[in-house]
Amino acid sequence: MRVMVVGAYGFIGAHIVAALTAAGHEVTCAVRGARIDSRFPGLKAIACDMARDTRVSDWLPRLEHIDAVVNCAGILREDGANTFRAVHEDAPLALFRACEQRGIRRAIQISALGDPADGEFIASKHRGDAALSKLALDWLILRPSLVYSAYGSYGGTSLLRALASLPWVLPLPGKGEQPLQPVSANDVGAAVAAALATPACARQVIEVVGPQVMPLRDYLLAWRHWFGFATPRIWNVSPVWVRIAAAIGERIGRGPLGQTISRMLDRGSVGSVGALAQMRDSLGLAPQPLAQVLRASPSHVQDRWHARLYFLLPLLRVSVALLWLGSGIVGWWLPETDVVPAASGHAIAPHLALWLARTTATADLLLGALCLLRWHWRWVLSLMLAMLLGYTVGIGTLWPAHWLDPFGGLLKNLPLIVALTMLIATDERR
Incomplete structure (x- = not known):
């Protein structure tokens, strides 16, 4: 039939x-x-x-x-x-x-x-x-x-x-x-x-x-x-x-x-x-x-993974969204007097550093809000990943000393990259 x-x-x-x-x-x-x-x-x-x-x-x-x-x-x-x-x-x-x-x-x-x-x-x-x-x-x-x-x-x-x-x-x-x-x-x-x-x-x-x-x-x-x-x-x-x-x-x-x-x-x-x-x-x-x-x-182990990740993956998504929102707020809240000196002595003009700080802060706020709302979130997470890779490569190249930050400022991007990749990979979770 x-x-x-x-x-x-x-x-x-x-x-x-x-x-x-x-x-x-x-x-x-x-x-x-x-x-x-x-x-x-x-x-x-x-x-x-x-x-x-x-x-x-x-x-x-x-x-x-x-x-x-x-x-x-x-x-x-x-x-x-x-x-x-x-x-x-x-x-x-x-x-x-x-x-x-x-x-x-x-x-x-x-x-x-x-x-x-x-x-x-x-x-x-x-x-x-x-x-x-x-x-x-x-x-x-x-x-x-x-x-x-x-x-x-x-x-x-x-x-x-x-x-x-x-x-x-x-x-x-x-x-x-x-x-x-x-x-x-x-x-x-x-x-x-x-x-x-x-x-x-x-x-x-x-x-x-x-x-x-x-x-x-x-x-x-x-x-x-x-x-x-x-x-x-x-x-x-x-x-x-x-x-x-x-x-x-x-x-x-x-x-x-x-x-x-x-x-x-x-x-x-x-x-x-x-x-x-x-x-x-x-x-x-x-x-x-x-x-x-x-x-x-x-x-099988995959069954246990799926069951235990059911609540953890949404929490991971929310935490990533809050991190991006927090980064955007700090990027706008940080006064110009703190942004410009950070760029001095490097291959970037002070006015360009300020513009980059405000632009990326705006992008962080937008992506964080869209991630929280789950709006086309596979695309949003992909843009977040692209930005994070850009941050890591750009800052790691222009200011390599940040790799040695005692608080691991740049090194912390590495597990974040993995976390974003995992969220994208599990987009079909039901």
């Missing part, structure tokens, strides 16, 4: 593509920019933009020679044109209406398990589900609970893995009794493959959940033991502080920490009473428990 997967390179989408490919389907990946992902060599990729492709005419040409469509696209936060309404409602509805016009009957929507009262992420997903259910298609809506994988993570699962890997302590919201029914990403992929192989499984909503309900505390401890870290000291965090952290994350963060995730965790992520039976009867699927999945895939 020729299947188009929208959002194919995302966390869940990639597992679905892998499952469909293993099942012998011909997969077309509809992704932003139509870039070819090295994980799926040989698969066709076509361009789409869920923030803007909200008309049926946007999708009709892409559906030529397609037999079925799987929509995995989704966002945890709104960002510019990427709104919940566009990505979760308008663009999917245009896609599914285009399927109607093309005569493509099979349409599978990857939604989310939860209560619409928990926030617009869930509410918009469910409104998109409702719109699909009114169309004359053999539609199927899958609502996974908390999705995890031993081979990677994304969004809220990355946050939980990072919490599980903190040194010495394990912070738990309240007492960590929030119920979860986690499901493996491999089982989500298997559910989609089984659905395509079962045409009669149509026009229903299926909750895709794991076989075991467990408290958040046990879920985090399972991951900690999988990482190979020592048993931690449990730190019960007051719900008040959790709400404060969620409110701050909602206002200034771009990651999963926010009020939606906080409310979803408080309510728990558990399927209805008959969810497992429905999965078995409709799809012939028996999902694996968390312990079995983790035993079958031992952790």
Whole structure:
């Protein structure tokens, strides 16, 4: 079967593509920019933009020679044109209406398990589900609970893995009794493959959940033991502080920490009473428990790196931004009488030294602010690195005595160069 997967390179989408490919389907990946992902060599990729492709005419040409469509696209936060309404409602509805016009009957929507009262992420997903259910298609809506994988993570699962890997302590919201029914990403992929192989499984909503309900505390401890870290000291965090952290994350963060995730965790992520039976009867699927999945895939040092760098990399970025801001403030605050004498006796005119000091201070302020705001920050970090290399080579050549500064003024640039390079290299961290 020729299947188009929208959002194919995302966390869940990639597992679905892998499952469909293993099942012998011909997969077309509809992704932003139509870039070819090295994980799926040989698969066709076509361009789409869920923030803007909200008309049926946007999708009709892409559906030529397609037999079925799987929509995995989704966002945890709104960002510019990427709104919940566009990505979760308008663009999917245009896609599914285009399927109607093309005569493509099979349409599978990857939604989310939860209560619409928990926030617009869930509410918009469910409104998109409702719109699909009114169309004359053999539609199927899958609502996974908390999705995890031993081979990677994304969004809220990355946050939980990072919490599980903190040194010495394990912070738990309240007492960590929030119920979860986690499901493996491999089982989500298997559910989609089984659905395509079962045409009669149509026009229903299926909750895709794991076989075991467990408290958040046990879920985090399972991951900690999988990482190979020592048993931690449990730190019960007051719900008040959790709400404060969620409110701050909602206002200034771009990651999963926010009020939606906080409310979803408080309510728990558990399927209805008959969810497992429905999965078995409709799809012939028996999902694996968390312990079995983790035993079958031992952790590696890269897993521990990723989990422990999850919180450290943002702190490194903020500290670099503050350093640049501080350098810019000092560059402007330093009086002319201190700048000009510093250039005396060297191959640079005093007035040029003052101009360079003020210009570089302005650049430092601008780059520091943009880095703090994460505005095109790969480019910003690259400019920071270029400036730092320029400082190091220029000052080290014109004033070589600075290499011997007892406080290591110029030598400190060397670890900063490495830090900036590491931030650029980890730009794809999720």
